[in-house]
Amino acid sequence: MTLEIRTLASRDELPEWYRAVAVGFLRAGAVPKEEAAALGQNVDPDRTQGAFDGGRCVGTFRTFPQELTVPGGTALPSCAVTNVTVSPTHRRRGLLTRMMGSALDAAKERGDAFASLISAEYPIYGRYGFGPASWTSEWEVDVPRTGLDPRHSGPDDGGRLDLADDEEFRRLGPALQDRFRAQEHRQGVIDRPERWWRRHTGQIRFSGDDFTPPFHAVHRDAQGEPQGFVSWTVRERWDNKLPHNTAEVQCLTALTPAAERALWLFVLSIDWITRVRSGYRAPDDVLPLLLPDPRAARLDTHADFLWLRPLDVPRMLESRSYPVEGRLVLELHDAAGLAGGRYRLEAGRDGATCKTTDESPDLALDIAELGTLYLGDESAVRLAVLGRVEECREGAALSADTLFRTPRRAWCPDIF
Numbered sequence: 155m156t157l158e159i160r161t162l163a164s165r166d167e168l169p170e171w172y173r174a175v176a177v178g179f180l181r182a183g184a185v186p187k188e189e190a191a192a193l194g195q196n197v198d199p200d201r202t203q204g205a206f207d208g209g210r211c212v213g214t215f216r217t218f219p220q221e222l223t224v225p226g227g228t229a230l231p232s233c234a235v236t237n238v239t240v241s242p243t244h245r246r247r248g249l250l251t252r253m254m255g256s257a258l259d260a261a262k263e264r265g266d267a268f269a270s271l272i273s274a275e276y277p278i279y280g281r282y283g284f285g286p287a288s289w290t291s292e293w294e295v296d297v298p299r300t301g302l303d304p305r306h307s308g309p310d311d312g313g314r315l316d317l318a319d320d321e322e323f324r325r326l327g328p329a330l331q332d333r334f335r336a337q338e339h340r341q342g343v344i345d346r347p348e349r350w351w352r353r354h355t356g357q358i359r360f361s362g363d364d365f366t367p368p369f370h371a372v373h374r375d376a377q378g379e380p381q382g383f384v385s386w387t388v389r390e391r392w393d394n395k396l397p398h399n400t401a402e403v404q405c406l407t408a409l410t411p412a413a414e415r416a417l418w419l420f421v422l423s424i425d426w427i428t429r430v431r432s433g434y435r436a437p438d439d440v441l442p443l444l445l446p447d448p449r450a451a452r453l454d455t456h457a458d459f460l461w462l463r464p465l466d467v468p469r470m471l472e473s474r475s476y477p478v479e480g481r482l483v484l485e486l487h488d489a490a491g492l493a494g495g496r497y498r499l500e501a502g503r504d505g506a507t508c509k510t511t512d513e514s515p516d517l518a519l520d521i522a523e524l525g526t527l528y529l530g531d532e533s534a535v536r537l538a539v540l541g542r543v544e545e546c547r548e549g550a551a552l553s554a555d556t557l558f559r560t561p562r563r564a565w566c567p568d569i570f
């Protein structure tokens with residue numbers, strides 16, 4: 155039987171394609187037509203690859219357009235990669251490598267600044283030029299140990315908190331999220347497509363998802379302007395008539411520090427809730443330090459999250475902000491021939507230029523390491539210690555850090 159890799163001919167192939175996705179993610183069984191249709195509503199068949207062995211789909215790979223905020227608040231177009239699977243019967247024969255190759259060629263051709271993904275396992279994507287660009291942390295808060303006084307949990311900006319239903323959440327949420335991702339230090343935040351809002355209100359589900367309807371609360375400032383929201387679900391447990399219920403935060407977005415404090419303190423003050431799980435937050439989230447006893451927040455997860463694969467180096471480097479003036483010549487190796495070369499970056503507080511050059515380089519690195527450094531969440535000095543960045547001029551790694559590091563850590567709030 156011949157093995158063919160191609161984009162989907164039509165949406166009629168989605169049930170078989172989603173069945174293969176489910177197999178790759180360890181979920182057995184057919185995917186009903188209606189479910190595949192709902193999941194596939196915004197799926198572009200031209201950007202959806204399948205590997206077919208006879209009539210059977212044994213490999214899946216999909217990309218979609220994404221906007222990703224870079225330091226300074228500009229959003230750049232990314233080729234977001236998702237639903238990557240190869241059937242257990244067909245692994246380690248190069249199917250992923252072939253699907254990735256054509257997706258990255260297409261993204262380069264389209265003019266995307268980079269490709270992005272959330273890696274299921276660390277060792278998969280480095281070989282294709284992706285580097286981990288942001289990390290995530292999740293805390294579990296032992297509420298009775300926090301030392302918080304629920305009487306002081308209200309907003310401290312003269313604002314108010316109200317519960318909201320799904321409809322209000324979907325009405326207010328998208329605009330609020332768009333304001334959030336345009337803020338200066340939100341590098342790593344991505345746009346939330348309609349699909350995200352539908353999934354988080356239970357309107358589309360994937361086979362095997364155990365969806366629990368969430369609660370929502372909105373924070374409004376003293377002028378009545380929405381400045382943040384939080385959604386959470388509750389896992390109930392009572393033990394000998396004592397509450398051991400856990401609130402699991404699904405998302406918390408705040409535009410102002412006052413909204414951020416108020417939303418966390420609110421979730422931490424709900425009667426019967428003895429544990430709060432934070433969901434995936436930035437590693438420098440303020441949550442633990444909001445508590446009189448920060449040790450009541452136990453770090454549960456700390457892991458790489460968003461990975462970036464540079465495709466258009468001048469556009470990437472010219473679009474982000476820099477805290478100081480500086481100049482750096484980078485020698486970038488790219489085995490796939492997509493974005494390598496020697497580039498001179500001249501950066502300042504008012505903007506930057508990045509051009510190819512034949513001057514001698516300050517730093518030499520693989521394209522994946524640029525993906526890792528780009529959002530400011532890794533240190534070139536550290537990568538030099540690891541031998542992953544080569545200093546061609548002494549002190550160049552430190553200069554790179556002065557240019558690239560950011561005051562707040564990169565954070566991608568959403569899995570895709």
Ligand SMILES: CC(=O)SCCNC(=O)CCNC(=O)[C@H](O)C(C)(C)COP(=O)(O)OP(=O)(O)OC[C@H]1O[C@@H](n2cnc3c(N)ncnc32)[C@H](O)[C@@H]1OP(=O)(O)O
Nearest residue numbers: 178236237238239240245246247248249250251271274277
């Ligand atoms: C963005 C996302 O969707 S993340 C989700 C990724 N999907 C999964 O993890 C689901 C379970 N896993 C799978 O479906 C498959 O194993 C995949 C998709 C990860 C890999 O597909 P394959 O077709 O087997 O990969 P392919 O044969 O092209 O491998 C290329 C190289 O990567 C290596 N590789 C592939 N997967 C892994 C892995 N999980 N861990 C370590 N190395 C890996 C291979 O050994 C091979 O190395 P080599 O060139 O030195 O021989």
